Amino acid sequence: MAHPNEGSEAVDVSESLGDDGAVAAFADYLENEDEELPEDGEPEGDDPDGETDEGEEADEDEQEGDEPETAIEAPVSLNADEKAVFAQLPPEAQRAWAASEARRNSQVQDATTKAANAQRAAQSHAAEAHSKAKAVFATQLAEFASHLAPTPPDPMLARENPGEYIAQKAHYDAAKAQHDELVQQVGALGDEASQEIDQAFIQQRDRELLAIPEVANEETRTDFFDRAFGVAEALGYDRDILLRDGNATDFKALVAAHGWKDKAAKYDAIMAKQMQRVRNGKTAKPGAAQPKGSSTARALKDATTRLRKTGSDADAIAAFEAQGF
Incomplete structure (x- = not known):
């Protein structure tokens, strides 16, 4: 100014x-x-003593006191009668009431969210338990149905008593048709139970994945899964099997492995350059002056030695800086 x-x-x-x-x-x-x-050292003005008229001071105080305070809007959670009472309160009481109402609403929202999550978890566990019980029942029913399979008539009976054979064969065909229908129903029940179990697993897996910040954020979600599938492919995992059977812990482990793989690749690149400098240094004549940048090579060697011992990100950064990145 x-x-x-x-x-x-x-x-x-x-x-x-x-x-x-x-x-x-x-x-x-x-x-x-x-x-x-x-x-002459005296202040300008009509009042040489620097005194201000008492009336003027009073007017100034009144003007300062007349400034209206910013109106506080009533919380939206209040009804019409409560808002009318809120409007009659002094500003300090309004601020206190508004803060209390905001805190109460926040607590209610948190409790509602926790209750909704607990209800969804309970429903998921109940559905999973029901599906597993259905699967067990289907297995037991299939075992029971296997003992109900009818026995076909003896082919030798057709020579001895063709009429009896025809009667027994007709009875067998009817019983066999009923048994086949029972086996088919039991198989459908087992398939349904298996699908419900798979669906419950996927829903639970998706909820756990969405709890990961990188997955919850749409901007970083694709990169998260690209890293996971990239490592899975390098390790020989089948993508479809991972999508079907992999849980949130598996995906987090694959992403962590990707970070280690990336650090290892960078470390290998640094060490390759360092070894190349060592090989180049061995070709120099004994007693010759040190090549330019030998202090940098020593700093890099010290940094990489620390990195091998600690494996920390700070030492990795120091190694990069020593390399000149």
């Missing part, structure tokens, strides 16, 4: 200040002009 020069009544405002800067500079100029004293 520009200040007035002594003995001058004009303000030197730079064009780069703009309108706001010019106004601020002019206000500063006026303030400094009011503080200047005449040559």
Whole structure:
């Protein structure tokens, strides 16, 4: 902000200040002009004693006290009668009530969210337990049905008593048709139970995955799964099997392995360059002056030695810096 020069009544405002800067500079100029004293050492004005009229002070106090305070909007959770009472309260009481209402609403929202999550978890566990019980029942029913399989008539009976054979064969065919239908129903029950178990597993897996910040964020979700599937492919995992059977812990482990793999690749690149410098140094003649950058090579060697011992990110960064990245 520009200040007035002594003995001058004009303000030197730079064009780069703009309108706001010019106004601020002019206000500063006026303030400094009011503080200047005449040559005889007495302040200018009609009151030589520097006293202010009591009436003027009272007027100033009234003007300051008349400034209206910003109105506080009633919380939306209040009904019409409560909002009418809220409007009649002093500002301090309004602020206290509004803060209390906001805190109560937040607590209610948290409790509602926890209750909803608990209800979903209970329903999921109940559905999973029901599906598993259905699967067990289907297995037991299939075992029971296997003992109900009818026995076909003896083919030798067709020679001895063709009429009896035909009668027994007709009875067998009817019983066999009923048994086949029972086996088919039992198999359908088992398949249904298996599908329900798989669906419950996928839903639980998705909830656990969405609890991971990188998955919950749509901008980083694709990169998260790309890293996981990239490591899975490198390790020989089948993508479809991973999608079907992999849980949230498996995906987090694969992403962590990707980070280790990336760090290992960078470390290998650093060590390859270091070894190349070592090989180049061995070709120098004994007693020759050290090549340019030998201090950098020593710093890099120390950094990589620390990195091998600790494996920390800080030492990895130090190794990169020593390499000149």
